[in-house]
Amino acid sequence: MLELTDDWLALRAPADSAARADQLVASLGGLPTGQGGLEVLDLGCGTGANLRHLAPLLAGAGHVQQHWTCVDHDRGLLARLPPRTRAWAEAQDLACTEAGGGLDVRAGDWRAEVAWTTLDLAAELQRLPLPARGLVTASALLDLVSEPWLAALLWRCRAAGCALLLALSYDGRCALTPAHACDAQVIALVNRHQRSDKGFGPALGPTAAATAGRRCGALGYLVQAAPSDWHLGPDMTGLQRALLAGWRDAAVQIVTGDAGAADWIDDWQGVREASIGAGESRLLVGHMDLLALP
Numbered sequence: 001m002l003e004l005t006d007d008w009l010a011l012r013a014p015a016d017s018a019a020r021a022d023q024l025v026a027s028l029g030g031l032p033t034g035q036g037g038l039e040v041l042d043l044g045c046g047t048g049a050n051l052r053h054l055a056p057l058l059a060g061a062g063h064v065q066q067h068w069t070c071v072d073h074d075r076g077l078l079a080r081l082p083p084r085t086r087a088w089a090e091a092q093d094l095a096c097t098e099a100g101g102g103l104d105v106r107a108g109d110w111r112a113e114v115a116w117t118t119l120d121l122a123a124e125l126q127r128l129p130l131p132a133r134g135l136v137t138a139s140a141l142l143d144l145v146s147e148p149w150l151a152a153l154l155w156r157c158r159a160a161g162c163a164l165l166l167a168l169s170y171d172g173r174c175a176l177t178p179a180h181a182c183d184a185q186v187i188a189l190v191n192r193h194q195r196s197d198k199g200f201g202p203a204l205g206p207t208a209a210a211t212a213g214r215r216c217g218a219l220g221y222l223v224q225a226a227p228s229d230w231h232l233g234p235d236m237t238g239l240q241r242a243l244l245a246g247w248r249d250a251a252v253q254i255v256t257g258d259a260g261a262a263d264w265i266d267d268w269q270g271v272r273e274a275s276i277g278a279g280e281s282r283l284l285v286g287h288m289d290l291l292a293l294p
């Protein structure tokens with residue numbers, strides 16, 4: 001199973017950025033903001049990739065004053081948020097200074113104040129500082145959570161008048177080139193693993209975006225969804241290798257007890273690794289982005 005390390009998040013960030021359905025962000029331009037600007041809460045922020053992707057786009061949609069609160073339960077990942085954000089700002093020619101224990105990112109015509117805090121979303125949902133009439137966002141989180149947890153989150157967001165932008169939820173679609181006879185079997189095992197408990201109860205896995213869309217609609221939200229698939233070409237060897245290793249481990253965990261099963265999964269991984277080495281491997285990994293406006 002893929003471990004949520006700084007290295008893994010850094011490896012996937014370019015594919016995530018290229019995949020995201022950024023056209024959805026324009027619809028957030030109409031969100032009313034108070035004098036202080038747009039309040040944004042980023043759930044499961046990791047090292048801050050969602051912040052770095054979204055802040056300039058929100059600015060482009062008219063939110064030139066933003067106040068971000070980024071939450072995660074992993075202190076190690078949170079500790080990487082400031083240096084990664086400073087490095088990103090420098091590369092983008094943005095000013096980034098420390099202010100009040102957080103960061104202050106400034107471009108010529110927009111500004112984002114960034115704070116972060118440790119919080120276990122599974123155990124401490126009631127403590128979440130929801131921004132009234134602001135934006136609640138998450139990237140690559142939704143497939144980890146359970147349906148009761150999601151229902152409780154959405155209900156609280158609706159009551160607080162929050163908009164939601166839930167990006168990059170894995171939806172179970174995978175296409176592997178060149179094809180191998182065992183691809184479908186491995187992906188089916190991976191998708192079963194996706195439904196196992198990731199700390200929130202039985203995970204929504206590939207059903208996450210559809211479930212969130214349905215539940216948001218039932219709460220009266222205006223919902224838009226768009227695919228945000230990864231298209232990993234032969235040049236993305238590092239991410240392809242890490243993903244295959246994660247798929248292999250997930251599949252093996254599901255078939256434990258079936259003697260010999262690991263052998264065919266390892267053989268499958270060996271063939272796919274050879275395709276990567278030969279510069280022939282392409283992977284499509286299906287994701288969905290979801291926007292819900294109150």
Ligand SMILES: C[S@@+](CC[C@H](N)C(=O)[O-])C[C@H]1O[C@@H](n2cnc3c(N)ncnc32)[C@H](O)[C@@H]1O
Nearest residue numbers: 009044045046049072073074120121122139140
């Ligand atoms: C796949 S990573 C995505 C990170 C980041 N949003 C990004 O796009 O790079 C999922 C994140 O959810 C966080 N997470 C998982 N379970 C959590 C929990 N119970 N409470 C808070 N954060 C959690 C992980 O620590 C990790 O940072």
